[in-house]
Amino acid sequence: MNAAPPHGPGLAGLPRRALVALAVFVAALVAAPGLVDDYILSVLILGLYFALVGQAWNVMTGFCGQLSLGHALYIGLGAYTAGALFVRFEISPWIGLPVAMVVAGLAGALIGFLSFRFGIRGVYFALLTIAFAEFTRILFDHWGWVGGSSGLYLPVTERTQVDLWSLRGPLWMFYYVILAAVGLAFLICRRLLNAKIGYYWLAIREDQEAAQAMGIDILRYKVLAVAVSAMMTAFGGVFYAFYYNQFYPETIFNIDKSIEILLGVIVGGIGTLFGPILGAFALAGIGEVLIWFQDLVGVRGLKLLTYGVVLMIIILAKPDGLWPWLRPLLGLGRRDRA
Amino acid sequence: MLEVRDLSKSFRGLKAVNGLGFRVEKGTIGALIGPNGAGKTTVFNLITGALRADAGQVLLDGREITGLRPDQACHAGIGRTFQVARPLAELSVEDNVIVGALRATGSVAEARRTARQVLDLLDFGREAAKPAHELTLPDRKRLEVAKALATGPRILLLDEVMAGLRPTETDRMVATFRRLNQETGLTILLIEHVMRAVMALSQSVTVINHGTLIASGTPETVVRDPAVLECYLGQEEDEAAHA
Numbered sequence: 001m002n003a004a005p006p007h008g009p010g011l012a013g014l015p016r017r018a019l020v021a022l023a024v025f026v027a028a029l030v031a032a033p034g035l036v037d038d039y040i041l042s043v044l045i046l047g048l049y050f051a052l053v054g055q056a057w058n059v060m061t062g063f064c065g066q067l068s069l070g071h072a073l074y075i076g077l078g079a080y081t082a083g084a085l086f087v088r089f090e091i092s093p094w095i096g097l098p099v100a101m102v103v104a105g106l107a108g109a110l111i112g113f114l115s116f117r118f119g120i121r122g123v124y125f126a127l128l129t130i131a132f133a134e135f136t137r138i139l140f141d142h143w144g145w146v147g148g149s150s151g152l153y154l155p156v157t158e159r160t161q162v163d164l165w166s167l168r169g170p171l172w173m174f175y176y177v178i179l180a181a182v183g184l185a186f187l188i189c190r191r192l193l194n195a196k197i198g199y200y201w202l203a204i205r206e207d208q209e210a211a212q213a214m215g216i217d218i219l220r221y222k223v224l225a226v227a228v229s230a231m232m233t234a235f236g237g238v239f240y241a242f243y244y245n246q247f248y249p250e251t252i253f254n255i256d257k258s259i260e261i262l263l264g265v266i267v268g269g270i271g272t273l274f275g276p277i278l279g280a281f282a283l284a285g286i287g288e289v290l291i292w293f294q295d296l297v298g299v300r301g302l303k304l305l306t307y308g309v310v311l312m313i314i315i316l317a318k319p320d321g322l323w324p325w326l327r328p329l330l331g332l333g334r335r336d337r338a
Numbered sequence: 339m340l341e342v343r344d345l346s347k348s349f350r351g352l353k354a355v356n357g358l359g360f361r362v363e364k365g366t367i368g369a370l371i372g373p374n375g376a377g378k379t380t381v382f383n384l385i386t387g388a389l390r391a392d393a394g395q396v397l398l399d400g401r402e403i404t405g406l407r408p409d410q411a412c413h414a415g416i417g418r419t420f421q422v423a424r425p426l427a428e429l430s431v432e433d434n435v436i437v438g439a440l441r442a443t444g445s446v447a448e449a450r451r452t453a454r455q456v457l458d459l460l461d462f463g464r465e466a467a468k469p470a471h472e473l474t475l476p477d478r479k480r481l482e483v484a485k486a487l488a489t490g491p492r493i494l495l496l497d498e499v500m501a502g503l504r505p506t507e508t509d510r511m512v513a514t515f516r517r518l519n520q521e522t523g524l525t526i527l528l529i530e531h532v533m534r535a536v537m538a539l540s541q542s543v544t545v546i547n548h549g550t551l552i553a554s555g556t557p558e559t560v561v562r563d564p565a566v567l568e569c570y571l572g573q574e575e576d577e578a579a580h581a
Contacts, residue, residue, distance in 0.1 A: 196440050196449075203437045206426035213386065213420070215412035215441035215489055271428075 015331035029179055033172035041171050045243070047284035048178040049236060054265045054276035055185045056232030061262070062271035063193060064225035065205025066112075067122070070129030072257035073136050074104040074230040078237020079247055080140065083152045086166070086242075088145075093167045097238050101231040107132075108230025112223040121208075130255060137253030151248030154241065167242040174243050181235055182277065190273055192228070201225055205271070233261075267314050269321025278323050286310055339364040339525050340385070340493050345394035347377075347384055347549075354380045355549040358394070362493065362542065367519050367526040369540035369557070371533075373569060377549035378529045379421055382495055386418045387411040398492065412441060417491025419482035421498050421529075425470035432457065432466040434481055438488030449488075456488045460514060476507045487518075494518075496528040500535045512538050537561075545569075 014022070032044055057071050081103045082096030111132050115125050141149045162169040167177070192198050200221045203211040212218050241247060251257070268279020287307065294302040318325050327333070341361040347354050354377045362368035370378050383389040385396050387408045396404045403414050412418075426434045435456055439449035457463045460480055465473070470481060479499045486494055496515075500508045512535050518524050519539075530536045536543065536557060543560040545552040553563040560566055 194446065196444050196446060199433065199437050199440055199446065199449075202429060202433070203426050206428055207424045209388070209408075210420065210424035210426060210485070211437070212408040213388075213412060213418050213424075214438045214485060215409050216437075217407075217409050 017331040021330055033175055038171050041175055043284055043288055045171070045175050045178055047281045048175070048182050049239060049243075050261070050264045050280035050283065051182045051277040052178065052185055052239070053233050053236035053261045054268070054280050055182070055189055056229050056236065057261050058265050058270065058272075058276045059189060059192070059201075059232065060225045060229035062265060062275075063198065063205065064201040064222060066222055066225060067126040068129045068226075068229070069126045069255070069258050069262075070131070070133035071229075071233050071261045072253050072255065073129070073133035074108060074233035075237040075240060075257055075261075076133075076136065076140070076247075076249070076252040077104045077107055077230075078234030079241035079252055080146055080152065080237075081234070082238040083154060083241040083247070084146050087152060087154060092165050093238055093242055094165065097235065100234045100238050104234035104237070105227045105231040108226040109223050112226035113219070116219050116222045130258070133253050133255065133258060137249045140249035140253065147248075149249060151246055151250075152241075154245040156245050174239075178239055178243075181239065185232055185235070186273065186277065188232070193273060197221065197224065263311065265321075267311065267322060269323035272321065272323045272327075274327075275321050275323035278326070279321065282314075282322060339366075339399060340368075340527060341395075341397040342381070342385065343395040343397070345381065345384055345396065346392045347380055347389060348392055353549050355384065355391075358546060358549065358551055360544040360551065360554055362525060362527050364399075364525055365519070365523045366541045367515065367528065367539050369536045369543045370527060370529050370546065371531075371536060371543060372546040372552070376547045378546065379497060380549070381546070382418060382497055382529065385411070385495065386416055412489055412491075415492030416495060417486035417489050417493070418495040419479075419486050419497050419499055421501075423475075423478040423482045425473065425478055425481050425485075427469070427471035429470055430466065431462065431468050431470055431473070431481060431484075434470050435484045435488045438485040439490075441489040452490075453484075453488055456484050459487070459518070460484050461510075476503050479503065479511075483514075491524075493525040493527060496526060496530075498529055498531060500530060500532045503532075505534075508532055508535055511535070515539055 033041060036044070053071065053075065057068060060066050060068055078100040081100035082093050085091040085096040085099065086093060111129065115128050120128060140146060146152055157163070157168045160170055162173050164173065200211070200216050203214065203216060204218050204221055208218055240252070264279035264283050265276045266279070267282055268277065269275025287303070290303045290306050290310070293306065294300070314322070339362055343359050345355055345358045358381065370381060372378055380389065384391045387403075387406045387410065391404060394404070395402055398414055398416065401414070403411055403416070406414060426437065429437070432450070432453055435453035436446065436449045439452035439456070440446070443449050443452070454463070454466070457466055460483060462477075462480055462484060465477060473481060483496065483499055500511050503511065515526060516539060519526060528536070528539070540557055542554065543557050544554045545560055545563070545566050547569040552569055553560050553566045555563075
């Protein structure tokens with residue numbers, strides 16, 4: 001009686017319809033570089049980048065319920081750590097990456113500890129996350145070793161040569177790196193959510209007092225949530241540094257960076273596993289359509305205006321996000337842990 | 339088992355609990371009763387660490403647990419329910435109980451087994467997949483009990499879990515607690531306004547008013563105590579007369 005019925009749950013307990021959709025989605029992503037031009041590929045890279053950092057942000061805010069409006073901090077720390085190690089000491093980003101993740105993780109743990117230890121919650125905590133990102137921006141603005149306010153530049157080499165060890169190469173190389181990172185992040189999030197730590201994070205999100213009465217050390221688990229989220233975000237920061245090759249404190253620590261991280265998650269479905277990925281792609285797609293529309297009409301600035309309107313419409317129509325709405329259509333339970 | 343010694347707590351000069359002492363023996367069911375505002379929930383909050391006592395001690399099996407955080411008190415063996423139910427609203431009933439069961443294990447699979455046992459014990463298995471925010475009031479109360487029970491407590495503190503229930507539901511709850519107490523030897527301390535539940539369940543009753551001890555003893559002796567009648571039952575008779 002081990003064989004799954006034809007329309008019953010298949011691999012990993014997923015219904016067949018969801019499994020097919022997943023397979024098509026993954027296959028399309030893997031095949032994309034051979035099918036689309038560089039422009040579309042760069043759009044996909046941007047979408048995947050937001051899928052990665054969105055998933056990271058979702059760990060802390062979606063799972064554990066601690067609102068962060070300062071995730072640019074961890075992007076910046078990741079970018080600067082791996083970037084400076086590369087520029088100054090020619091250390092490979094693959095060595096720089098774990099260092100960057102540790103730096104960001106420690107920064108997150110420290111911020112979390114300082115805030116939660118003194119009972120700072122909700123919007124006050126969110127304001128503190130902005131403040132820490134701003135402090136750090138000013139600090140880096142005046143830190144000459146990493147370029148100060150004129151930023152950090154990574155040496156650009158011939159873009160046809162693949163040098164994976166130094167993360168120098170053509171677009172498709174970056175594409176596969178970020179695609180792998182998104183896949184890995186998804187698996188990590190799923191693993192975390194279905195483990196004790198995930199249950200504890202959800203409990204804290206739902207009701208801190210009730211969680212504490214059930215034996216949960218809320219300070220410890222909240223600090224862990226921030227640290228894990230910061231580490232994952234730093235991965236995005238390292239990628240950002242090597243993909244764009246240049247960044248400044250003014251832009252990378254900017255609150256705009258923090259806000260664009262969370263938009264995709266809100267659109268896709270906060271607190272869900274697949275929502276951040278879906279949301280990131282949805283926004284990237286909407287952005288491209290709107291650029292096309294803007295060019296068609298010939299009015300500059302129309303994209304941003306319509307982008308805002310479209311976001312508002314989505315949030316009003318599907319306040320829980322697109323994924324919780326799409327999930328039942330794929331034959332998945334309405335409240336599956338997915 | 340549970341011993342409270344000389345416990346005091348003031349809020350801005352108002353003495354909510356004042357030199358209170360009582361004990362609940364192992365394997366028994368004790369009740370903490372008193373009129374509204376007597377300080378019963380404050381006593382619970384002091385025992386569970388949700389509030390810090392100004393003075394006094396709380397001992398569990400002879401071990402001092404005064405000043406522990408709520409999560410530490412839970413690990414020490416205190417399970418509690420909240421007067422106003424605090425379900426983990428977006429989670430299913432089963433996931434709510436799993437969170438409690440994870441107190442004693444790192445394995446979600448094992449916690450799920452414990453959770454199923456607890457749900458069966460409370461005759462709650464059929465609602466396992468339901469999101470907690472869709473529960474009716476009696477079921478929310480039941481979930482409170484299930485969450486606390488799943489942590490594997492040595493003593494279960496129940497804060498008005500029968501308030502707002504219909505008499506038949508109250509009787510079912512009473513039967514459940516009696517069975518729990520008899521079958522597993524679980525010690526229970528309950529705050530309750532529903533006197534029929536108190537009389538049916540408890541072996542010892544502690545009556546407080548304005549945070550101080552008025553009387554204690556078996557339910558039968560306590561309800562005949564003139565001081566109790568005056569401060570507590572007498573008041574209810576007055577209310578009944580006005581109604």
